[in-house]
Amino acid sequence: MGSIDWYDKALAYKENYVEVLKGLLAIPSVYDESSKTDKMPFGEQIDKALRYMLNTGERDSFVTKYVDGYAGHIEYGQGSGLVGVLGHLDVVPADGEWTFGAFTPTLTEGRLFGRGTLDDKGPVVAAYFAMKLLKDSGYEPKKRIRLIMGTDEERDWQCMEHYFKYEEMPDTGFTPDADFPLIYAEKGIIDGYISLPPATAQSDKLRLVRFHGGKALNMVPGQAEATLSGEDLTAVEQAFAAYLTAAGIDGRAEVKGNNILLSVSGKAAHGSTPEKGRNSVIVLAKFLQSLPLHGDVTDKLNWLVEKFEDYNGKGIGLGLTDDVSGPLTLNLGECKMTETDAWSIGVNIRYPVTAAYDTVKENLLNELAEAGAGFKQSSHLASLYVEKDDPLVETLVDVYRRQTGDATDILAIGGGTYARAMKKGVAFGPLFPGAPDSAHQQDEHILLDDMIRAIAIYAESLYLLTKDDHI
Template sequence: MSEYWKEQALLQKAAFVEDVKAFLSINSIEDMTTATAGKPFGEGVAAALESLLARGAQDGFWTKNLDGYAGTIELGDGEEEVGVLVHIDVVTVGEGWTTPPFEPTIRDGRLYARGALDDKGPALAAYYALRLVRDSGLALTKRVRLIIGTDEESGWLCMKHFMEHDRVPPIGFSPDSSFPMTHAEKGQINPTLTIAPTQGSADGEGRLRLLSFVSGDQGNSVPDKAEAVVCLGAAAGEQLALAQLASQWEQFLQEKATSGRMEQLAPDRLKFTVAGKPAHGMAPEEGVNAGTLLACFLRERSFEGSASSFLSLLSDIIHEDYYGQRLQLACEDDVSGKLTVNAGILRYSETDGGSVRLNIRYPATISCEEYVEKLKKRVAELGWTIDSLRTSKSHYVPKDHPVIQTLSKVYEEHTGQPATLLSSGGATYAKIMPYGVAFGPLFPGKESTAHLIDEYVEIDDLLRAMAIYAHAIYELAR
């Protein structure tokens, strides 16, 4: 049956290209300065939502606008429901586009525009798929709902509102990731560890003071810069000590193959700055954490009290502990891999003490509660306190679930490729539905330009995705 859907999708090409260009020319970056009642994320987001809903209504579908937070376009009237979850908000554009991000342009079969791939292009393809199913005249036993979110790139408030005011379909897919499909997503534990300020016992010679330490500003990113101000205390003024420190610093930078600076701010005051390598917090091993790296250097000098505890936690426990071995949290499962740990925000001051914000991503099939308990125990053992702790659930659809079986069959029929199941360290929109999977639109081997300058999607790929979505909607709802 895949041939039928492919043909039908291809017949839409000319109309779809016109439609998608118009849709992508709406700047739907969240803009709170233009937010009003009914337009909670601003004018642009509201315009994009209304445009898609208007297209649905014009084509004769039952549509609904949930106070500007979300919208639905429905097909069929069965009791049971299938969801197709998309979003029409886009991220900011940045500079350096070849053609303006909201003037969609086709070059070499690629459609360039912000949102072409994430997620307005696929959203419209999914709508066309829904319409193809209706126009096929094939009978459905379930109701299909295209659910349109408006705040996926920020706080998911759209889905919070949707869940409070509407029904969430138990099964479905979200065209907001990659083919074949993502069926498992790690959960998150985000604790802030703190230690109160204390002075050391002795004020003996050579003791240094850590006046401040600053690294990172987002829990889910690997810090690419760190800065510490150190007071030399009794060692100040000793040219020898200073020269020694400077040469040890140079040697350290060389060994770690990174760049940094040591500046003398005052006779007894030095500032150290070091560069790391940024990476997403879900893959900390791909980056170099500038904060824990700087702590490794300072740790070898003589600090006392809370400064010493702070530096030793960072250097002895957290530095390069990507999989939580030293935190005694290491674990993994077959579907989503290893637990990962990122230290994203690191702060110390003599008046406030130290704080470390961790972003821990745990495998989809393990118990969050169990690992929170392990973490609490270990943190207490290390002499630290957990000041705040946020968790988010993992998501997992077993591979023998009918949704996976159906989507796999459709995907294989259309592509001739095996529907290998994927997992993700981050959260995809599909997790809103109890048995939701992220399904396309990016085909294996294709470059993902989501959130990048010159974001694009291949038009033929969107049409292939449209055919797959139509076929999938029919199979899930028939």
């Protein structure tokens, strides 16, 4: 294609990018059990988001395919080789107060706000416009370029499991769902639910009726609530107010008859970086520990704090680390308890790339057995590790460094991206070093100029990956 100013070409799509992305962001594509059907396996709004992107591709004369409501793809080019770009259109729930509304996309001062702007709708649309840039320029790749869009990344990856049962696996590719310059290693991920038996008894003076927090295992809970019933609730209310002040957190107490509802606001964050958040379940549990509850209830609260306050898993016997990807992380993403039901504790464990899955699982089960707790695993993603000198890695990193002048070293992360769904893939952007990381948080947003730069980087990368057959 000769000498190309990739950024200048990408800049020409800025208004169109914002227009298409805003339409996608306005769709609240959160998993919805109540509206799921055989044809819409993750709910009506997720299906709507998928169809929106496929319709956009059809409008621009790409080849598109809708795969049973689980996923879809947008493709162009000829040849037997296939380069994949994998992204997702589902988003995590939007907790808390948002400045502009989670699904009311708003562009102000160069920042576009809305749930999914960073994770992962904004990057998916950037990859789409990278393909459109190449296609509009008359480029004819020697391999096919396929943008594969999943719809269950934030839960169990059922979308990719179904998609690759019926569709071709890319020879190589990347996912725009992490950081620049490039992610070459991703920790293994275990999701599951720990169960503790119900309390054997409750105090006559003060009972813990309900304790709940969190909505997704891969998200640090930003909100938690507890309902107590009994005598002298004024004293509980006063103690709670003092606790909130001392801990420097927001919360409220509401007395209704013989019940008091306590709620706290922590700080939501992605489950791969629990150190960036403040777990509201732990915050509230630490207050409940101080109350005159029945001994069995207090023992369970003590166990919860002791085992899960440390986000590197040391409390539960999982203090593992390696030089490639760093320490294991443990996120308590959900907690559900009522007086009569077993306690359910949802966890997201991300273990180092050189650690053995069987060892991690065995250590966890042994620790839980000592407390009489059970564990039901809901999913496992094996770790990803692509060598630094692999041609795919070298090609993408060269593009990034040439366009940005940034020599930052490539990364290993705890996040789980679609890169590991491919035969050979890596995570590549869109977050630039030093840019705000608001994924899974209130007021999630992107820097618009960064996304235009990402379009340029993705366009050149796809060009180099498909201009001949050697990569």
